[in-house]
Amino acid sequence: MYIVITNDDGIHSPGIRALWMELSSIADIAVVAPDSERSACSQSITVHHPIRVDEYPVDQVGVTAWSVNGTPTDCIKVALEALLPRTPDIVVSGINNGPNLGTDVLYSGTVSAAIEASLHGLPAVAVSLAARRPVDFSVAARYTRQLVERVMAQESLPQNTLLNVNVPPLAAMSIKGVAITKLGKVSYENVFEKRQDPRGRVYYWMAGNVIDAGNDPDSDVEAVKAGYVSVTPVHFDLTNYAIMDMVKGWDW
Numbered sequence: 029m030y031i032v033i034t035n036d037d038g039i040h041s042p043g044i045r046a047l048w049m050e051l052s053s054i055a056d057i058a059v060v061a062p063d064s065e066r067s068a069c070s071q072s073i074t075v076h077h078p079i080r081v082d083e084y085p086v087d088q089v090g091v092t093a094w095s096v097n098g099t100p101t102d103c104i105k106v107a108l109e110a111l112l113p114r115t116p117d118i119v120v121s122g123i124n125n126g127p128n129l130g131t132d133v134l135y136s137g138t139v140s141a142a143i144e145a146s147l148h149g150l151p152a153v154a155v156s157l158a159a160r161r162p163v164d165f166s167v168a169a170r171y172t173r174q175l176v177e178r179v180m181a182q183e184s185l186p187q188n189t190l191l192n193v194n195v196p197p198l199a200a201m202s203i204k205g206v207a208i209t210k211l212g213k214v215s216y217e218n219v220f221e222k223r224q225d226p227r228g229r230v231y232y233w234m235a236g237n238v239i240d241a242g243n244d245p246d247s248d249v250e251a252v253k254a255g256y257v258s259v260t261p262v263h264f265d266l267t268n269y270a271i272m273d274m275v276k277g278w279d280w
Contacts, residue, residue: 035123047169
């Protein structure tokens with residue numbers, strides 16, 4: 029098996045290292061990841077300056093790696109279209125340091141890299157550890173390996189579909205199991221702090237606290253809160269088919 033790994037925390041992050049160390053036990057690994065953190069960049073791509081790729085030293089047998097001065101989506105595009113010697117069997121994005129739950133998938137570079145892989149017709153998994161502090165990624169890495177093995181045993185995922193996985197920051201014995209979930213809703217009480225730089229120009233610094241959005245019990249948000257690993261099948265046809273006939277009936 030041949031696996032491509034990327035992330036949005038950057039190639040130096042402990043999460044991606046834990047992932048390639050674990051997955052190298054079952055496959056040959058190509059790591060193609062941003063050279064620095066690119067969190068919350070969504071599906072952005074680089075079009076106004078060159079994309080530069082450098083070999084990255086890895087002390088693990090069966091793993092080759094490159095750092096890219098672009099976004100997670102750039103990493104997958106350049107890997108699949110220009111860099112890799114052969115087509116991978118699956119793409120894994122992560123392990124993200126922090127949750128990617130509910131509507132936050134719209135902002136996530138981690139999830140967007142998996143979406144890009146799906147656009148290329150490949151099975152893809154995005155994995156996040158739902159913690160806001162430096163943590164041990166080994167439990168999440170083991171769950172990811174098990175999930176990859178299950179996906180490959182099924183031969184593929186449906187077209188334009190990826191699995192978004194969030195692992196609670198718990199010891200393995202404390203995790204209650206795996207829940208197949210739907211996307212919930214994550215809302216923030218955003219605060220824009222007004223500041224002034226040394227030259228007198230005003231700028232704003234955004235912060236925010238998560239607020240309870242009242243999610244359903246079968247949502248990813250509630251599953252992780254209850255101590256389950258959430259696995260959410262995500263597809264990216266954003267068409268609202270239910271109202272197409274209604275819109276057709278408007279006076280055009």
